[in-house]
Amino acid sequence: MSTTLNPGERPTGYLPEGADINRNIAARRLRGKIWQALFFSSLVIGLLALGTLLYTIIDDSFGYIAVQTKIDPEELSDRPLAELSKEELIEILRANISAGLFRRFDRDEPFSERSKESVLQLIEERVIGREVVASFKLTESLLERERIEATVRERFPRARLEFHSWLNRDFLTRPMSSVPILAGVGNAILGSLWVIAITMILAVPIGILGGVYLEEYASDTWYYRLIETNINNLAGVPSIIYGILGLAVFVRALEPLTSGAAFGVTDSNGRTILSAGLTMALLVLPLMIINAREAIRAVPQSIRQASYGLGATKWQTVWHHVLPNALPGILTGTILSMSRAMGETAPLIVVGASTFVVFFPDSVFDKFTVIPIQIYNWTSQPGSQFRNIAAAAIIVLLVTLLLLNATAILLRNRFKRSY
Amino acid sequence: MTVAELSAVDMAQANGRYAVELHNTHIYYGSFRAVKDVSLQIERQRITAFIGPSGCGKSTVLRAINRMNDLIPGSRLEGRILFHGKNIYDPDVDPVEVRRRIGMVFQKPNPFPKSIYDNIMFGPRINGWRGTKAQADELVERALRGAAIWDEVKDKLHQPGTALSGGQQQRLCIARALAVQPEVILMDEPCSALDPISTLKIEELMLELRRNYTIIIVTHNMQQASRVSDYTAFFLMDADRAGQLVEYGPTEQIFTSPNDKRTEDYISGRFG
Ligand SMILES: Nc1ncnc2c1ncn2[C@@H]1O[C@H](COP(=O)(O)OP(=O)(O)OP(=O)(O)O)[C@@H](O)[C@H]1O
Numbered sequence A: 001m002s003t004t005l006n007p008g009e010r011p012t013g014y015l016p017e018g019a020d021i022n023r024n025i026a027a028r029r030l031r032g033k034i035w036q037a038l039f040f041s042s043l044v045i046g047l048l049a050l051g052t053l054l055y056t057i058i059d060d061s062f063g064y065i066a067v068q069t070k071i072d073p074e075e076l077s078d079r080p081l082a083e084l085s086k087e088e089l090i091e092i093l094r095a096n097i098s099a100g101l102f103r104r105f106d107r108d109e110p111f112s113e114r115s116k117e118s119v120l121q122l123i124e125e126r127v128i129g130r131e132v133v134a135s136f137k138l139t140e141s142l143l144e145r146e147r148i149e150a151t152v153r154e155r156f157p158r159a160r161l162e163f164h165s166w167l168n169r170d171f172l173t174r175p176m177s178s179v180p181i182l183a184g185v186g187n188a189i190l191g192s193l194w195v196i197a198i199t200m201i202l203a204v205p206i207g208i209l210g211g212v213y214l215e216e217y218a219s220d221t222w223y224y225r226l227i228e229t230n231i232n233n234l235a236g237v238p239s240i241i242y243g244i245l246g247l248a249v250f251v252r253a254l255e256p257l258t259s260g261a262a263f264g265v266t267d268s269n270g271r272t273i274l275s276a277g278l279t280m281a282l283l284v285l286p287l288m289i290i291n292a293r294e295a296i297r298a299v300p301q302s303i304r305q306a307s308y309g310l311g312a313t314k315w316q317t318v319w320h321h322v323l324p325n326a327l328p329g330i331l332t333g334t335i336l337s338m339s340r341a342m343g344e345t346a347p348l349i350v351v352g353a354s355t356f357v358v359f360f361p362d363s364v365f366d367k368f369t370v371i372p373i374q375i376y377n378w379t380s381q382p383g384s385q386f387r388n389i390a391a392a393a394i395i396v397l398l399v400t401l402l403l404l405n406a407t408a409i410l411l412r413n414r415f416k417r418s419y
Numbered sequence B: 001m002t003v004a005e006l007s008a009v010d011m012a013q014a015n016g017r018y019a020v021e022l023h024n025t026h027i028y029y030g031s032f033r034a035v036k037d038v039s040l041q042i043e044r045q046r047i048t049a050f051i052g053p054s055g056c057g058k059s060t061v062l063r064a065i066n067r068m069n070d071l072i073p074g075s076r077l078e079g080r081i082l083f084h085g086k087n088i089y090d091p092d093v094d095p096v097e098v099r100r101r102i103g104m105v106f107q108k109p110n111p112f113p114k115s116i117y118d119n120i121m122f123g124p125r126i127n128g129w130r131g132t133k134a135q136a137d138e139l140v141e142r143a144l145r146g147a148a149i150w151d152e153v154k155d156k157l158h159q160p161g162t163a164l165s166g167g168q169q170q171r172l173c174i175a176r177a178l179a180v181q182p183e184v185i186l187m188d189e190p191c192s193a194l195d196p197i198s199t200l201k202i203e204e205l206m207l208e209l210r211r212n213y214t215i216i217i218v219t220h221n222m223q224q225a226s227r228v229s230d231y232t233a234f235f236l237m238d239a240d241r242a243g244q245l246v247e248y249g250p251t252e253q254i255f256t257s258p259n260d261k262r263t264e265d266y267i268s269g270r271f272g
């Protein structure tokens, strides 16, 4: 080859010269501009989609409602009801409902033992009977107030129009109810927290330890490679499959354990918080392992060598160097898994989340509902007010997820190290 | 008997002339023989340089001396490497202990992402060191002074070691190795990532350390080998790419009147 090449000679082929150079550069720049525009429009489309989503949710969460009461609260007392004593409230209740109903309430729970709040609630439900007869979206409420007022005056002459935020303190703390305005996500939030807690207690340590073993200890043999492939594939299995697995294993086969029967709980079946948490743990475990391995693999080999070179054992190297340096990555992955578990609906429906739970869970053997299930349930109900509370619940879920992700970023930055 | 027990006896007698001896050592990566039949004896409290073209197995031999090769899956050694007369590849020898007594400094400075203080104390701590805070402070100072970096870092002991310059980081790594009181220090091209001034500092440091430690250094820098080392080992690949020891002797002799033609070619730059 080298014998045929003459040093001083120019190579053949054409490299732009003179005016061609500028033309060539202009063409290259133009191509770059086109791509840039393409990137930008993708960004805009993404933002539009996100904006639309937020708009519809917020549009449904706030707005005018037309409220009708059987009786005006001011007719009951000349002072605001909240300022009255319990005895006065009981009197008002007695005067406004039938004697039979009053006796029944007394039998359910003697008035002497009831709190003032519970009496007040009875008055609100039975005597005043606040009822939302119509609800309006935020945009119409802001832009078409006159039309709304006219409609309400015509169709519900006795109703009063008030601006209502479906997302409010009561909504966050109250349990489920069949009356939308009285319903809340309180027990769903609590249910979600319980399920997530169990999921994380199981999946985080097992995931991290499993990841450490595969990355640092397992040799490169066919059975470990098989396990690895399996874990990678499990991460892609549709979540409903995990639900079916959970139903078969935790709800049915392990019912004595998951229902708490083995621990002396009697009034329950296998469709408990515990079963849900275990199922979710199975679902996020592959993600946790994969993520922990990635984080561990990102720790530079030179750090391990330095540690071994000083006479550290494998365990000391893992404990003092690999894990601390992998921690930010592991934390990020943990919180992302948590967000995933938080938003999952399908497997929990299969495992048997109850869509109508009015009490607050107080043990892992309780029936449960979670926020996404509640949203799913409400969106499938007739009546526009269920749409309103579904939207409010979606905001709750989104804010929770946002907070989780923000925590992930904060933690990652806090523990980040430079090599 | 473990290396620890042996060396205690040995130290008491203080009669061993050689710190490390390789006898007919072959080193394999899987089925590939990277080093073939190397025998050499490293003199105590001297600096021995390994030179030779890229890929001839210098690093491989060096890593075999403190069993760092064990960390590479598939690596295997035949023959014996004696340390205080004990074969460190005997089944009853724990590589962890070997590495404590034979420290290593790597080509790329690799301080831990921790404070300078913790970088130094890590080795002693994991090796079971016990002592007061004052004793720890003293240990840190000694190690840093030993590596000629004390004056530069004494005011920022609690700042990250990774924030130092490359040359300082490398001396920190040497200090870190000194802190576990090794007898032998292996250095694999310790100056290849450094500027000439830092290189000079490390070379001066090596001459200083030579009083108390046995040093083996791999280098591609012929001037460096001739400046600092007492003995030089020249390696070369044979036809099937296995590294071999071609010539080993006092540095002066290797550089002025080598016995082997190949050594002469390599040193005068006509080769490799
Ligand atoms: N981890 C490894 N796995 C497989 N083969 C290896 C490994 N490390 C080194 N080798 C091979 O062993 C031979 C010797 O490598 P070694 O790193 O010891 O050479 P060297 O003399 O240090 O070279 P250099 O001067 O470039 O650092 C080379 O052929 C190399 O490809």
Ligand SMILES: [Mg+2]
Residues within 6 Å of the ligand: B058, B059, B060, B188, B218
């Ligand atoms: Mg090398």
